[in-house]
Amino acid sequence: xxxxxxxxxxxxxxxxxxxxxxxxxxxxxxxxxxxxxxxxxxxxxxxxxxxxxxxxxxxxxxxxxxxxxxxxxxxxxxxxxxxxxxxxxxxxxxxxxxxxxxxxxxxxxxxxxxxxxxxxxxxxxxxxxxxxxxxxxxxxxxxxxxxxxxxxxxxxxxxxxxxxxxxxxxxxxxxxxxxxxxxxxxxxxxxxxxxxxxxxxxxxxxxxxxxxxxxxxxxxxxxxxxxxxxxxxxxxxxxxxxxxxxxxxxxxxxxxxxxxxxxxxxxxxxxxxxxxxxxxxxxxxxxxxxxxxxxxxxxxxxxxxxxxxxxxxxxxxxxxxxxxxxxxxxxxxxxxxxxxxxxxxxxxxxxxxxxxxxxxxxxxxxxxxxxxxxxxxxxxxxxxxxxxxxxxxxxxxxxxxxxxxxxxxxxxxxxxxxxxxxxxxxxxxxxxxxxxxxxxxxxxxxxxxxxxxxxxxxxxxxxxxxxxxxxxxxxxxxxxxxxxxxxxxxxxxxxxxxxxxxxxxxxxxxxxxxxxxxxxxxxxxxx
Numbered sequence: 109x110x111x112x113x114x115x116x117x118x119x120x121x122x123x124x125x126x127x128x129x130x131x132x133x134x135x136x137x138x139x140x141x142x143x144x145x146x147x148x149x150x151x152x153x154x155x156x157x158x159x160x161x162x163x164x165x166x167x168x169x170x171x172x173x174x175x176x177x178x179x180x181x182x183x184x185x186x187x188x189x190x191x192x193x194x195x196x197x198x199x200x201x202x203x204x205x206x207x208x209x210x211x212x213x214x215x216x217x218x219x220x221x222x223x224x225x226x227x228x229x230x231x232x233x234x235x236x237x238x239x240x241x242x243x244x245x246x247x248x249x250x251x252x253x254x255x256x257x258x259x260x261x262x263x264x265x266x267x268x269x270x271x272x273x274x275x276x277x278x279x280x281x282x283x284x285x286x287x288x289x290x291x292x293x294x295x296x297x298x299x300x301x302x303x304x305x306x307x308x309x310x311x312x313x314x315x316x317x318x319x320x321x322x323x324x325x326x327x328x329x330x331x332x333x334x335x336x337x338x339x340x341x342x343x344x345x346x347x348x349x350x351x352x353x354x355x356x357x358x359x360x361x362x363x364x365x366x367x368x369x370x371x372x373x374x375x376x377x378x379x380x381x382x383x384x385x386x387x388x389x390x391x392x393x394x395x396x397x398x399x400x401x402x403x404x405x406x407x408x409x410x411x412x413x414x415x416x417x418x419x420x421x422x423x424x425x426x427x428x429x430x431x432x433x434x435x436x437x438x439x440x441x442x443x444x445x446x447x448x449x450x451x452x453x454x455x456x457x458x459x460x461x462x463x464x465x466x467x468x469x470x471x472x473x474x475x476x477x478x479x480x481x482x483x484x485x486x487x488x489x490x491x492x493x494x495x496x497x498x499x500x501x502x503x504x505x506x507x508x509x510x511x512x513x514x515x516x517x518x519x520x521x522x523x524x525x526x527x528x529x530x531x532x533x534x535x536x537x538x539x540x541x542x543x544x545x546x547x548x549x550x551x552x553x554x555x556x557x558x559x560x561x562x563x564x565x566x567x568x569x570x571x572x573x574x575x576x577x578x579x580x581x582x583x584x585x586x587x588x589x590x591x592x593x594x595x596x597x598x599x600x601x602x603x604x605x606x607x608x609x610x611x612x613x614x615x616x617x618x619x620x621x622x623x624x625x626x627x628x629x630x631x632x633x634x635x
Contacts, residue, residue: 161389169379169386173306176378178318180365181299184262186322187359188295190330191269191288192234194355196439197334198348199227200449206346207278224440226278228561231432233282235554237289242554245294246547247403249301250539255369258298262363265291270356273349289554296553297546300533304542305372305399308391309634310475313530317471320526324467324519327460331453338450372399392616400539400622407540410626416633417545419594420532424552425559426583426590427528430492430521432560433576434459441573442515446506455512463522470523474530479635481534482595485527489584489591491520496584500577524587525553534634535598538624556583598633605629 195203204210209230214221249257268288275281303315333354337347345353370376373387411417433441438459439452447455470484498514529549536545563576608629615630625631 159389161386165383165386166390169383169390170307170311172379172383173373173376173387174315176376177302177306177369178315180369181302181319182322182325184295184362184366185299185319186326186329187355187362188292189323190326191265191292191355191359193327193330193438194334194351195231197331197453198351200439200443200452201334201338201348201351202346203348206348207275207281209278209281224564228564230278230281230285231561232558233285234289234292235432235557237286238293238554239289239551240286241290241293242297242547242550245291246297246301246543249294249298250399250543251401251403254298254302254371255367258294258366258369259363261291261294262366263360266356266359266361266363268356269359270353272352272356273345293550296550297543300529300546300549301399301542302369304533304536306387306391308393309534312534313474313481313634314471316530316533317467317474317526320522320529321464321467321471324460324462324464324522327463328457331456331460335450335453338453371401374399388620392620402540403543404538404540404622407538407624408544410538410624411536411541411544411548414536414541414626416535416594416597417532417548419590419597420528420545421548421552423587423590423594424525424528424532424549425555426586427521427524428553428556429560429563429583430518430556430580431525432557433564433580434518434521434560438515442512445504445508445511455515458516459519462516462519466520466523467526470527471530474527481527481531482591482635485524485531485591486588488520488523488527489588491517492524493581493584495520496577496580500572500574504572524584531594531634536625537628537631539622541624595635598635602633602635605632 199209204224204227209224209227211223211226212220213223245261265288268284268291272281272284272288275284299319300316303312303319307315334351337350340347340350343350368377370378373379373384373391376384376387379387438456439449442452442455443449466488470481470488473484474481495514495516495518498517499511502508502510502514504511532545532549533542536542559579563579564573565575610629618628618630625633
């Protein structure tokens with residue numbers, strides 16, 4: 109990517125152009141800023157003036173960043189999703205009975221009338237833990253070394269996950285789920301901030317889609333693993349205990365890898381010194397900054413008062429009610445269509461496939477066509493609404509195809525959520541404001557996941573869980589309305605900024621001053 113052209117030959121220029129390789133070499137006597145918690149980390153290696161980058165060199169640096177960061181984030185977020193979703197399979201492997209998660213309300217009926225409210229609360233407790241951990245762990249990640257913090261917290265997460273196998277009561281499961289959610293809260297917000305600190309606005313959609321697509325892929329991978337565990341017939345442990353031991357062991361291994369994640373592009377050990385300058389300079393035009401380790405009160409205040417963050421918050425909360433129901437109760441819901449335990453697990457594969465494919469597709473289209481994120485978001489809401497109607501209103505006879513088809517296309521909630529994440533993170537600048545926004549998005553994520561399971565009332569099974577499907581339809585209609593409002597709000601703000609008379613010579617100087625999007629008139633919003 110070329111920086112906007114400016115005269116670099118005057119006496120005030122602080123960087124030279126190297127057409128042969130695109131690397132910046134400091135002029136004689138140039139004093140680059142010393143690292144400071146108060147400033148953007150980029151100030152340590154970047155001057156106030158842009159340099160022209162060789163496109164081939166910029167692409168090479170981008171690829172090196174991709175090959176290092178994306179596989180780590182893809183695997184890590186896949187573990188987050190697998191860890192949450194295995195509860196749905198574990199209940200089919202005897203956890204419900206072993207931990208007294210199902211309560212008989214009326215034994216006189218045939219079959220006895222039961223309640224799974226304890227299971228609903230076990231699902232929701234994970235997100236209460238996330239709510240408690242999001243802001244403290246997010247700002248801990250901003251203030252201290254990213255790799256070291258991630259390493260320690262993720263290893264603790266893996267240990268807590270493995271300890272699930274020792275739980276013997278529903279009260280113990282509630283406590284385990286709370287602390288599991290607390291430590292896992294660091295992953296999604298951390299990954300969102302990593303992407304915004306390494307990639308331009310144009311590149312972020314595709315990169316966010318790459319790591320978020322693991323939710324679909326790990327629905328399939330996790331389902332295959334759980335199918336394998338279903339074949340276990342002996343041993344001293346229950347089948348659901350083996351699942352948690354494996355998930356915890358994988359997580360601890362991932363935690364060790366996190367130790368090597370650098371703080372930012374400024375000190376990325378996998379790049380040469382010259383490549384780090386290129387990595388930073390690529391971000392200058394978008395004015396989003398790299399990383400600042402000081403938590404700034406004025407940025408927090410601006411974030412709290414920012415209308416677009418609240419719109420994104422309510423969109424995320426409404427959109428993620430689906431996941432709260434599907435991740436905890438998906439296999440159980442499918443089993444009510446007359447399918448066996450193993451068949452119910454296998455029928456998660458098509459839903460996972462839709463999430464995987466369409467998250468990647470919408471990310472790719474967003475990177476190729478300007479300002480279509482919110483349009484795609486609205487279009488992806490429609491299959492979710494249709495799927496809910498198909499499940500609710502169809503006949504649930506033995507192996508009925510219509511509710512299964514409806515359940516499958518609900519998988520379009522994946523690209524909806526991904527697009528909300530992307531539109532939220534691409535449209536904020538300032539390190540503290542980005543951290544606040546990332547945490548706010550996942551606070552909303554928790555709210556949706558807490559509400560979703562509570563919409564499932566086993567007493568209404570004979571009426572096809574009407575509260576669940578009607579609630580989800582209302583939520584996705586709300587997402588569409590909020591997306592339209594956000595589109596109009598951002599477009600109007602861009603139009604207002606386009607009318608401002610600005611000195612283009614000042615654009616480069618403002619790129620790495622840790623300014624928010626509200627403070628920086630050169631910032632433009634993605635629609």
